[in-house]
Amino acid sequence: MTESQRKNSVGNFIDFLIERKSVTEQQAMALKSIHQQRLLFGMLACRMNMISVEQLHDVLIQQHENKINKRIGELFISKGLLSEDQVKEVLEYQKKEKQEDIPAELLMDIGILPTDIIEKEYSDFLIYIKESK
DSSP, X not given: OOHHHHHHHHOOHHHXXXXXXXXXXXXXXXXXXXXXXXXXXXXXXXXXXXXXXXXXXXXXXHHHHTTOOSOHHHHHHHTTXXXXXXXXXXXXXXXXXXXXXXXXXXXXXXXXXXXXXXXHHHHHHHHHHHHHO
């Protein structure tokens, strides 16, 4: 069984938490939304310390006001804020992260569950996956 087949057959950590009633459907939807926002190109470039929040804000404002129909990475290159290699690096990281499950760290970052509960649930989740093989 491949990794993706295993994930599809046993679900993911968030689904596991919903099933165990550790998080609600609404909390799960919020987590998924936050996870997606964290994977936006500009946010990733900021988190990777390639651009500042101010630079991201300025480019987004210019893109919106001027109705520029370019991808944001292209805009950063044209403004000299990122190199082509840096854009590729962000895109590769973005692609990798989109394939991953929502990280348990996100639960801690936004305070939905206490750390000790997250650790216990994640440990149980790993056992569940192992037993589902």
